[in-house]
Amino acid sequence: MSTPASATKLDTQFHAWLNGDLWPEASAKGISKKTFDAAFDGVKPNLKLPDLVMPGKKATTPRKQHQAEFGSPGAYFAEKTVRAVTAGGRTRAAANARAIAAIEKRYGVPGEVLLAIWGRESGFGAAKMPYDAFEVLGTKAFMATRKDFFRTELVAALEIVERGLAPVGAMKSSWAGALGQPQFMPTSFLRHAVDFDGDGRVDIWNSVPDTLASIANYLVHYGWVKGRGWGLEVTVPEAVSCSLEGPDQGKRISQWADMGIKRVAARPFPARELKAEGFLLMPAGRGGPAFIVTPNFYVLKQYNTSDLYALFIGHGADRIANGDSNFSGRWGEVGGLHRSDIATLQRALEAEGYDVGSADGLPGFKTRRSIGKWQARNGRAATCFPDADLVTALK
Structure with a gap:
């Protein structure tokens, strides 16, 4: 914990950094001294924020994250x-x-997708943005x-104010610095936020049309394909390896169907989709629902890199449009493991030459399919998901 003396020292270091390090860069990028001083008037380091490293110290994995x-x-x-x-x-x-109809017409992104993101990011604008x-x-x-x-984001925030897009007092954010109802980082605000209601201001804090159109503009920038959905829930026969998952292993949806993959509830794949590319997604390996997703799924991941986030948005959008119906597949139980165990497993797989993406304790698609490949090569049933026995076997 910081003492009054150490807090004063840190505050002095912070302001020396602002004026001696940050200001020259901001000035070179067109930020006026008036804007700079107004932005940091009364600002002190907030030591309650996560992922901080005290000056002169080395970064460590927080104990609560490790455990x-x-x-x-x-x-x-x-469900709630x-x-x-x-x-x-x-x-x-x-x-x-x-x-919403006007936004759909201009951008080609379904309204239910925009609504799902809006709801997930800020509770449709109800979430508090208490931070400066x-x-x-x-x-x-x-x-x-x-x-x-x-x-980079801080300089972009200064640019927002300098360009008159928002006053300093309106720059309220989450604990991560994300702005407004769509939770844009400042660089995303500058690139993608739009004035859709025509009032002459880009207002993602208060305007619903600006918020939804800005989300749509963001998705289009990252390649949203008009006329395609995000994906479909499927069943995957045992003969199809779960290690075929991933955005770099796409096939025509007709090819997946020829391999025995079927839509749930005996529904056919849409005829217009059969010649288009799809990708296998098994976020819990063999222990949960499976999907054939489209490139639009990976556009959703540009908003948040988590497979589960993108799946939540797609699933939520479907339910907004078609009514509340849950996944057909059921999620299996996972017990007795910590993120540190997953990271240990990932490092062991890396040592054997497998690409797990990152040994961060989170089993993304590269980790999942590497698990499946290791299991198959070692005479085990491929589940493509970590469990306690697997962690022990790889230690």
Whole structure:
């Protein structure tokens, strides 16, 4: 814990960094001294923010993260959480029907997808944004584990004010520095936020049309394919290896069908999709629902890199449009493991030459399919998902 003396010293270091290090860069990028001083007036480092490293110290993995329990992906889809988005989405679809129709026409992104993101990111604008963006971004640019990332975002936040897109007092954010109802980082605001309601201001804090159109503009920038959905739930026969998962192993959907993959509930694949490319997604390996996803799924991952986030948005959008119906597949139980166990497993796989993406304790698709390949090569049934026995075998 910091003492009054150490807090004063840190505050002095912070302001020396602002004026001696950050200001020359900001000035070179067109930020006026008036804007700079207004943004940091009264700002001090916020030591309650996560992922901070005190000056002169080395970054370490937080104990609570190291010991965090590794649970089933199904927990991400708690019915209460999903229904809050789907019920709220349907209500707001009716209330904003004209604006949504105009946004769909201009951008080609379905309204239910925009509503699902809006609901997930900020509870349709109800989530509190209690932080001063300059306090958050300034603290993190000065002393976080990803200082360079937050420095770029901090300069972008200054540019927002300098260009008159928002006053300093309106720059309210999350604890991570994300702005407004769509939770854009400042660089995303500058690239993708739009004035859709025509009032002359880009207002993602208060305007629903601006919020939804900005989300649509973001998705289009990253390649949203008009006329295609995000994906379909399927069943995968044992003869099809779960290690075929991933965005780099796409096939025509007709080819997946020829391999024995079927849509759930005996529904056919849409005829228009059969010649298009699809990708196998098994977020819990053999222990949960499986999907054939389209390139639009990976566009959703540009909003948040988690497979589960993109799946939540796709699933939520389907339920907003078609009514509340859960996945057909059921999520298996995962017990007795911590993120540190998963990281140990990942490092062991890396040592044997497998590509796990990152040994971060989170089993993304590269880790899942590497598990499946290791299991198959060692005479085990391929589940493509970590368990306690696998962790022990790989130690």
